[in-house]
Amino acid sequence: MTTSANGNFVRKPFIAGNWKMNMDHVQGITLLQKLAWTLSDATHDYSRVEVAVFPPFTDLRGVQTLVQGDELGVAYGGQDLSQHDSGAYTGDVSGQFLNKLGCAYVLVGHSERRTIHNESDEVLNAKVKAAFRHEVTPVLCVGEGLEIRQAGTHVEHTLAQLRAGVAGLTAEQAAELVVAYEPVWAIGTGEVAGPEDAQEMCAAIRAELASLFDDAVAAKTRLLYGGSVKANNAAAIMAETDVDGLLVGGASLDAAEFANIVRFESHLVTD
Numbered sequence: 001m002t003t004s005a006n007g008n009f010v011r012k013p014f015i016a017g018n019w020k021m022n023m024d025h026v027q028g029i030t031l032l033q034k035l036a037w038t039l040s041d042a043t044h045d046y047s048r049v050e051v052a053v054f055p056p057f058t059d060l061r062g063v064q065t066l067v068q069g070d071e072l073g074v075a076y077g078g079q080d081l082s083q084h085d086s087g088a089y090t091g092d093v094s095g096q097f098l099n100k101l102g103c104a105y106v107l108v109g110h111s112e113r114r115t116i117h118n119e120s121d122e123v124l125n126a127k128v129k130a131a132f133r134h135e136v137t138p139v140l141c142v143g144e145g146l147e148i149r150q151a152g153t154h155v156e157h158t159l160a161q162l163r164a165g166v167a168g169l170t171a172e173q174a175a176e177l178v179v180a181y182e183p184v185w186a187i188g189t190g191e192v193a194g195p196e197d198a199q200e201m202c203a204a205i206r207a208e209l210a211s212l213f214d215d216a217v218a219a220k221t222r223l224l225y226g227g228s229v230k231a232n233n234a235a236a237i238m239a240e241t242d243v244d245g246l247l248v249g250g251a252s253l254d255a256a257e258f259a260n261i262v263r264f265e266s267h268l269v270t271d
């Protein structure tokens, strides 16, 4: 996370909670209410950070009602979308439905979609484009498994996923895109990539975006780290130059813990 001379963030920090397949629609509302209450203290300036939650599809209508009704400063999005707009695709959810529910974001290519549902780079590229078609910002997830990390080819592997995911995007879309680097071996395992590992990959992703598009695009694209993020390691990871945010799984299910991640550093403390 880089700050400019006046102390402002160059890219607005983005702290996202992926609830995965947890929290039914009643539990989801309760969690969001607790989070909103916890984030309503006057000692921090939350306008300096963007907070988003990614609940299951079945929670989205309730989340929309709560967020819009109470004007909570929390964005929300889907955990996946179809590459198609409508039609005979049983079980799939269109980006246009997410848009209509007020989703600002959608996760694309989370490692659990890539591995459990065998989603290919080609399909994920189509999903990224579908998200833009429906004016929902995609959060493209990339990252390597343990064997690839041990073989030392993690940067090459992750950049190949990135190139495939952004193929055919305009420069404007690439600048709006959010990319989440999630080393699969660090997801839900308690194994956290060190801040320097997160920085190494995020710097490589930013350099790749500069080469695929241009420096101005690369300077705007927000890059997140995900994998066993907790309140006690968030600040160190966020201190890295090219890390602009966090994609939090397990710890986002606890409102107090997630709120402490949102308040990762002293820049949010009001005078």
Ligand SMILES: O=C[C@H](O)COP(=O)(O)O
Pocket (backbone or CB within 6 Å): 018, 110, 182, 186, 187, 188, 189, 190, 226, 227, 228, 229, 247, 248, 249, 250, 251
């Ligand atoms: O989307 C979130 C990531 O998969 C990280 O999950 P985790 O924080 O439970 O390791």
